[in-house]
Amino acid sequence: MPIPIPNPTRLRHVAVIGAGAGGLAAARELRREGHTVVVFERENNIGGTWVYDPRTESDPLGPDPTRNIVHGSLYASLRTNLPREVMGYRDYPFVASTRPGRDPRRYPGHKEVMEYLNDYATEFGLGELVRFETEVLEVGIVENGKWKVKYGKNGKVDDEVYDAVVVCNGHYTEPRIADIPGIDSWPGKQIHSHNYRVPDPYRNQVVIMIGSAASAVDISRDVSTVAKEVHIASRSYNNGASKLPGHNNIWLHPMIESVREEGSVTFQDGSEVRASIILHCTGYKYHFPFLKTNNIVTVDDNRVGPLYKHIFPPTLAPWLSFVGLPWKVVPFPLFEYQSKWIAGALSGKFSLPSPEEMMKDVENFYSSMETAGIPKRYTHNLASCQYEYNDWVAAECKSAPSEEWRKEMYVSASKSKIVRPETYRDEWDDEHLIMQAHEDFNKNFKVAKNLIKG
Numbered sequence: 001m002p003i004p005i006p007n008p009t010r011l012r013h014v015a016v017i018g019a020g021a022g023g024l025a026a027a028r029e030l031r032r033e034g035h036t037v038v039v040f041e042r043e044n045n046i047g048g049t050w051v052y053d054p055r056t057e058s059d060p061l062g063p064d065p066t067r068n069i070v071h072g073s074l075y076a077s078l079r080t081n082l083p084r085e086v087m088g089y090r091d092y093p094f095v096a097s098t099r100p101g102r103d104p105r106r107y108p109g110h111k112e113v114m115e116y117l118n119d120y121a122t123e124f125g126l127g128e129l130v131r132f133e134t135e136v137l138e139v140g141i142v143e144n145g146k147w148k149v150k151y152g153k154n155g156k157v158d159d160e161v162y163d164a165v166v167v168c169n170g171h172y173t174e175p176r177i178a179d180i181p182g183i184d185s186w187p188g189k190q191i192h193s194h195n196y197r198v199p200d201p202y203r204n205q206v207v208i209m210i211g212s213a214a215s216a217v218d219i220s221r222d223v224s225t226v227a228k229e230v231h232i233a234s235r236s237y238n239n240g241a242s243k244l245p246g247h248n249n250i251w252l253h254p255m256i257e258s259v260r261e262e263g264s265v266t267f268q269d270g271s272e273v274r275a276s277i278i279l280h281c282t283g284y285k286y287h288f289p290f291l292k293t294n295n296i297v298t299v300d301d302n303r304v305g306p307l308y309k310h311i312f313p314p315t316l317a318p319w320l321s322f323v324g325l326p327w328k329v330v331p332f333p334l335f336e337y338q339s340k341w342i343a344g345a346l347s348g349k350f351s352l353p354s355p356e357e358m359m360k361d362v363e364n365f366y367s368s369m370e371t372a373g374i375p376k377r378y379t380h381n382l383a384s385c386q387y388e389y390n391d392w393v394a395a396e397c398k399s400a401p402s403e404e405w406r407k408e409m410y411v412s413a414s415k416s417k418i419v420r421p422e423t424y425r426d427e428w429d430d431e432h433l434i435m436q437a438h439e440d441f442n443k444n445f446k447v448a449k450n451l452i453k454g
């Protein structure tokens with residue numbers, strides 16, 4: 001039977017920026033919809049964040065705009081903070097591989113995620129769409145509503161015109177650092193977790209760590225294996241200094257009040273420590289140095305906007321879109337939903353509201369945040385509503401909502417992390433959900449295979 005040819009006027013030539021987990025999902029969905037796709041990737045491999053890079057940047061804190069940029073933020077010991085069943089793409093299960101050298105653990109090391117992304121790319125023939133070692137330098141609108149993508153490769157700069165651009169450049173490369181009174185005269189070293197790889201440089205040191213998110217928890221344990229003392233300063237601890245149960249050399253403190261030139265660090269409860277290193281585990285900034293939209297899209301206090309549902313700038317939709325901005329979420333399934341919606345919006349299969357309606361929706365969202373006293377920098381934090389968001393996007397692109405087992409497993413994994421913070425990667429009590437996940441994977445995997453063959 002001949003393959004039906006889709007309406008050619010609805011097929012677009014699309015540039016995707018980045019070949020991480022987001023860019024790969026975008027490339028797959030765009031091509032499935034019939035668009036032609038070029039993926040621009042600065043590095044020489046697939047996987048983005050999940051490609052471990054032992055190099056660090058010349059400015060360990062990050063504010064120097066002329067520093068050498070290293071994309072990755074992985075540390076050598078990193079294991080996923082989500083079970084693989086929850087973490088994987090919906091229609092390409094992240095199941096343990098029996099191949100030699102693979103890591104079958106439920107919370108595998110970082111290399112296993114990179115291998116999985118390479119398997120995904122191979123399975124769906126995505127590698128052939130990627131132009132490696134090709135950095136996007138500038139993306140701007142040209143007069144006929146198309147987009148000029150200027151890129152550099154091997155020292156040569158060139159440009160090409162596309163109907164649409166999907167931005168998937170990741171948001172864990174540009175460090176955010178804490179403001180510390182007195183820091184200019186403090187004599188110690190400072191580093192951001194973006195530049196943390198291994199504990200050795202911290203041997204016998206007294207280290208202050210700022211932050212309490214997943215990487216702060218991991219890095220504090222890593223550093224404590226060689227450091228003399230580790231002091232964690234965090235907004236989450238308000239009860240004065242205390243030793244972390246089960247650890248001889250890790251203390252918890254409230255935030256830093258100030259630091260002084262003789263090397264002391266004073267916390268908000270009045271306790272004081274003399275330290276030699278401050279490690280900022282304080283998160284990252286959205287950064288799109290290549291994007292030239294005449295200020296239609298801006299980043300203000302880490303709010304990328306205006307964006308309809310964290311994806312489309314209302315007046316440029318669907319020709320410019322962003323995959324993967326939401327954080328504190330399980331990213332891979334979110335990438336799939338967002339990408340499906342973008343691909344269908346570009347082909348005309350799904351219609352978006354008018355620019356005015358989208359803008360109104362964005363304004364309502366911003367004012368609801370303001371009324372609730374939520375700062376701008378939390379605009380893309382979907383921690384409390386990621387599955388509502390996913391299911392809403394799923395409905396827009398006529399896809400099945402998130403699986404019930406995935407939602408339950410996410411809740412169960414989050415609880416487990418609180419109950420057994422040191423061992424949650426190796427102990428759990430949701431075996432029944434793992435069985436449900438595998439039943440579902442078998443079903444979905446067949447669907448995926450049929451799609452490839454079809």
Ligand SMILES: Cc1cc2nc3c(=O)[nH]c(=O)nc-3n(C[C@H](O)[C@H](O)[C@H](O)COP(=O)(O)OP(=O)(O)OC[C@H]3O[C@@H](n4cnc5c(N)ncnc54)[C@H](O)[C@@H]3O)c2cc1C
Nearest residue numbers: 018020021022041042048049080081135136169170172324
């Ligand atoms: C330390 C750490 C631990 C994490 N742990 C987990 C976890 O356990 N589980 C989980 O699900 N998620 C985790 N994440 C989140 C992780 O970022 C996502 O899983 C996912 O990899 C993000 O994919 P992405 O495609 O959005 O971005 P990235 O993976 O960052 O990919 C972006 C790509 O864009 C390329 N690029 C950037 N700028 C340009 C340019 N100008 N031109 C061309 N190419 C460009 C980059 O080289 C890169 O390949 C973690 C993140 C970090 C930093």
